[in-house]
Amino acid sequence: MAQIVWFENYEPTDVAVLGGKNSSLGTLLRAGLPVPPGFAVSADCYRKALADGGLSGELDGLIAAVDPRDPASVAAAGQQARTLIGSLQPPADLAGAIQDAYAQLGERCGERDVPVAVRSSATCEDSPDASFAGEHDTYLWVRGDDEVVRHVLRCWASLFTDRGIAYRLERGYGRVSAAMSVGVQQMVRPRAAGVAFTLNPTDGDRSQIAIDASWGFGEAVVSGEVTPDNFGVDKVMGTITRRTISAKTLEYRLTGGDTVIAVAVEPERQCVPCLNDEEVLAVARLARRAEKHYGCPQDVEWAIDGGEQDVLLLQSRPETVWSRRPRQQGGAGIADPITSMVQTMLHPVTGGSHTAHS
């Protein structure tokens, strides 16, 4: 059993022990996409540590007794489970392996005690990707090998957040099979960051890439705390089709103490586009590569590192809103050319360009 799997060594068969989020990062890196480097701690380590610590049976029992319709019962079981895991001492060999890998990562990034994100990546026997956004914990700006090991354990415990328990029960993923893999990934210090959809979320136009971007960390965009700059890019022509610059009043910034806080953006920078045209196109190309790799519309998180100008891909997952929408009966357009031409003449279509930049 491999305890540590570097993202670039990921194989599709690893998904059972790495969970959805880590597998996704591994897949993207294997596809040659610029994902910040890192490694995953296998879910087998979680299982072994629990077994070694004699907790497996106890945890299974706790969850088996939960009444999913009773929030109080979920909360009580979650609390107990998290305490149990919190009391666990990490197995020495695992701690050693994590520390070695972390040291290697530091070398690769040219920075001892490189700051990392420690992320939960839950897995189930029934469903390799048993996570749902925000159910489990992610810790940012973790530095130092002891801290990394400590946060791996915190991620383990977050398998039993109330929401996590409820979600798995609701989905019928079984009561005992969930496990937690953990990803350790270099932190980026974004000058600007945001999300990109490989379709236009307002009308489902698949030829477009929609980019929301704001200053600093992507959290401001994801949480909806700022009105981001919005760009549209035609993915075939590689041209910018829409630019809406908004007043970006707030940004998440890194402080000296490795904490990320929301601060007000200086007034003179609020209405400055946070991406130039080349950067907009670079983000779009990256999103398009992710979409081509997966063969379906994607919803990606990206960042432009403050130091390097390269766009980094932080996450890519299938777009769900338009992709799940049932297709219109008969589809667009009238196949019969004459009928269709009459309709076209009755409702002449003009160049969209006059309205594209309002």
Place this chain on the structure above:
Amino acid sequence: MADRFPSPFEMPTPPGAEGWQDLYAYSTVFSEDRKEYEDATFWFMDGVHTPEVIPPWDATILEFAIIGLSQYNTRHYVIPPALGVDLRFLNGYMYLSPVGVSDPEEIGARVPEFAERAGYYFQNWDRLYAAWMPKVRALISELEEITFAPLPHREDMTVITEGRGTGSALDLLSTYSRLVDLTLKLWHYHFEFLNLGYAAYLDFFGFCKQVFPSIPDQAIAKMVAGIQVDLFQPDDEVKKLAQLAVELGLADRFAGSESAAEVFAGLQGDPQGDKWLAAWEQASQPWFNFSAGSGFYHSDKVWLENPDIPLGFLRTYIAKVQRGETLERPMESVIAERDRIVDEYTDLIDGDEERATFQAKLGLARTVFPYVENHNFYVEHWGHSVIWRKMRDLGRVLVAADFIADPDDVFLLSRHEVPEVLFDLYHGWAVGVPSRGPKYWPKEMARRNGIMNALRNWSAPPALGTPPEVITEPFTVMLWGVTSESVKQWLGGAQDDGGLTGFAASPGVAEGPARVILSADGIADLEEGEILVAPLTAPSWAPVFGKIAATVTDVGGIMSHAAIVCREYGLPAVTGTAFGTKTIKTGQRLRVDGNTGTVTVLD
């Protein structure tokens, strides 16, 4: 913001232009007896084809063009939502008003007829289009064969010996009449396919916009555009001649600034030079029947008669060849890029049925598009060049008879006056007395020239009358690019910051100094890296696109010449800005964004 344009009846006659109405057909000017209709109608100036004052005889071709368009819509194909286009001249400028069919029941009743008639053309397009080319070439040959000669002192003996029984003046009158008829026929041919072609193209366009609401217009145009387009052939011929000049070691013979006549005289007699001159001769027929303007004015310079124009381009190309640059348009990469664009959009369409519809519509659009792209060379360039040339020959006959001083004065006559003038000439010749012409026309021509000059100084408003709330008449949008947005823009004027918006006609962003050029004569002033700002551009300006950085035009949509040529040359273009030449000054630094259709003045 005003909600209507000035009434045509509020428009004052420019000082010195009094009586201009008499130079145009009585049915084509605004009049009190039709005031109720004319005042309630929306008229826009056709800046696409005629941005300048239209001399009286030149109005002939415009009337024929508009009537050709109209009759095909109304009487041939029964276009369901559209009848013809009404036309008026005001202060020498042409205003148009396309007539829609608004009653849904009537539209519905026209559909089956349209389906039968247009359907026949679509189903038999290849065969019918194959017949078009020889047909139009035969018509142009007929025009070429026309000769106008002064009336002879005596009828030739053969008239007697062959017992012909008719005289030369009848030939003169009937030849003029044939010239007019052939001109009308040329415009029938022009519209035989054009509106059907546009309809099929726009059907594909509309489908693309439905599936991909934000697809850039130029992406759709690129999927349909042809690879070999006759409209680019004149430019290609000049490139070949440049290549040949270098191959034959003649490059330095073009290095100076001598006129074409001087350069050609210098080449004569030299074996290599003669070889090159033969190649020039061959290329020029028919390809140098190419107008430096829109082709709708007799004053538009045609390459054949103004070889200094292609010579200027030739020099630029020779310099490029000598620098080791390739002149050929990269066909393979153009084709590969077109295929890539089609493949990628196809892949983005959900569902086999929709993909099949996309392919079918693209297929039809590509079938009809060669006509849309090519007809312009045969009609507006080649055909018109011959018509202007023959009319000038007729002008020479009138000069020889002392009716007028300059052959071009013939264009100050309306087409209905010409037979009257010829009859006056005939009368004097037949009776053996002086015609009235030499006493009458010199003074009248001076008056008319004065009127034309006064009209040239008038600034024609972009539109007249009451605009509809929404522009829905398809030909207003399809052929002239006039939309609800452009009407709003005309009513509101330019943006406050001096910036302009228009059609994103060719992608890319460029910055550079502006060069405002109001007619073809000015294109020689263009310098490397400048941004061309013009009312519109003509295909024959193509060679200057090798040195400019971007193009901005007042009129035209994404299918305008400027748009097509700029896409070809990979230059950003914003077309249809309405006010470009009025608000931008030569030398101002501009940023032209061909992706969004915006022009920003940076100074």
